[in-house]
């Protein structure tokens with residue numbers, strides 16, 4: 001290690017030698033950096049899980065444009081959209097098909113002791129084209145009244161429960177006090193606002209939600225002619241529809257807006273975002289503390305080096321060397337521990353918490369930057385190393 | 392002779408403290424040091440020996456008067472000029488001030504690296520060579536914590552001498568040592584200095600060292616009271 005650093009630095013690795021000389025302090029510093037890394041990784045992992053779970057339900061849909069009410073930030077919230085706009089939308093050149101989508105929350109009594117909150121999504125049975133291709137065939141079976149496809153990823157469910165459900169042997173459950181046949185399963189996954197998802201035809205949905213009307217769906221989905229510009233179609237729609245009460249976006253934009261809303265405006269997202277900041281601050285403080293103590297402890301030696309003719313750049317170099325070593329050596333246990341915690345979180349919370357290469361790189365770069373910043377602050381003490389004070 | 396004098400001091404005055412507490416420590420010192428000589432500064436405690444030495448060695452800013460070190464005026468010198476001058480001088484402190492996490496060899500290499508001459512292997516060889524010369528051949532890879540006081544001070548001497556400085560400043564280099572190892576250190580300084588023609592200025596209380604000196608300057612209350620060539 002020492003020889004390698006000598007090669008890289010072109011000088012003796014004083015910073016490294018100083019760090020390994022005081023093993024206790026080095027261990028504390030590395031634990032600190034690793035801890036800050038874990039904090040940041042867990043927060044980012046949760047933010048990532050929010051994003052991942054937010055976009056999961058969108059994957060069931062196949063549409064180019066979504067029309068929502070102006071106050072709608074997510075699939076579930078906001079007002080309804082008058083179904084009549086569908087016909088006006090269809091008059092826009094390039095728009096080939098339109099379908100209403102109904103979304104609502106309901107409670108599934110899994111057994112005597114457990115219940116799960118489901119996000120119900122419903123489309124007309126003849127709107128199979130708006131369902132993702134891998135689910136389209138199954139969707140057609142929902143033409144029978146009071147049938148539904150249940151999410152195998154639902155929190156509170158279990159493989160034994162889902163394995164019993166087949167087309168030949170539907171299982172009946174009570175939802176919102178009404179008997180519903182689960183005829184099939186799909187895999188979407190639990191989220192932060194619901195335990196799972198359920199897909200049904202609009203008629204079944206309207207039976208379950210007595211206060212909802214077929215003329216007021218949650219959103220309108222549109223498909224654009226093969227090869228036509230979605231952006232251009234949106235422009236045209238915005239010209240003929242009242243944009244003060246409607247939000248007209250591509251489905252991809254709606255999905256992106258939804259995740260950014262979940263991660264930056266909803267309390268859960270803000271908490272994890274702030275947690276990330278706290279992690280960064282903890283790391284900064286720990287590294288600053290370690291480096292400035294180290295500088296203070298070696299003030300006499302630094303002053304001696306100054307008397308020998310070493311200039312300020314040398315001292316900055318030593319402190320930055322220490323900062324970078326701490327950053328890299330602390331990051332390794334930090335990311336390993338985080339990977340373990342991700343597994344635990346995924347198992348316990350039932351949401352996908354995955355490490356991405358981009359996240360690992362960003363956190364590593366952030367750690368390097370934070371350590372360098374701490375190093376820069378710690379070097380202010382170096383100015384006090386005056387050779388004349390040594391005598 | 393005059394032209395090549397490594398240190399010329401004219402009308403040097405120095406003060407410590409600010410405002411009311413400001414107190415003059417050095418009064419009108421004038422000196423010219425002969426190249427290659429061993430000059431000893433002596434005098435009672437508080438007489439200004441260390442102050443004069445640090446002013447000459449470019450370790451403290453000159454306030455009034457003129458100090459010319461190796462042909463460079465120190466009054467009003469820029470930081471980068473001072474850094475360059477410090478590299479041409481070797482300093483040995485009362486305390487050894489070795490870096491605790493560096494071995495004897497690495498400490499000596501620090502004295503060489505600052506000059507940027509030679510590669511790691513050459514510097515390492517030079518460091519081992521001088522440590523061996525100073526009788527520390529078997530202690531090359533020891534950390535300061537496993538060396539005796541005398542050995543540590545010899546490492547400090549090796550560190551100062553290794554880059555072959557033009558001038559050496561030493562402030563009571565033997566104070567922390569017992570008599571025997573103190574004498575060894577000073578003899579080495581003297582021998583190596585003579586061998587290389589290095590000028591040495593040393594503050595000391597040790598009477599036995601006086602026998603080795605070429606010139607003895609005595610300070611009292613910040614002024615030169617006696618100046619003898621031997």
Ligand SMILES: Nc1ncnc2c1ncn2[C@@H]1O[C@H](COP(=O)(O)OP(=O)(O)OP(=O)(O)O)[C@@H](O)[C@H]1O
Nearest residue numbers: 407408415416434435436437438439440441442443
């Ligand atoms: N940093 C300082 N601040 C204020 N006064 C100082 C400082 N350094 C030295 N002095 C004063 O300057 C005078 C000369 O001190 P100096 O250290 O040069 O004496 P010295 O001859 O080296 O003494 P000693 O033999 O004790 O080392 C003393 O009166 C001392 O109190």
Ligand SMILES: [Mg+2]
Nearest residue numbers: 391440441442
């Ligand atoms: Mg003194």
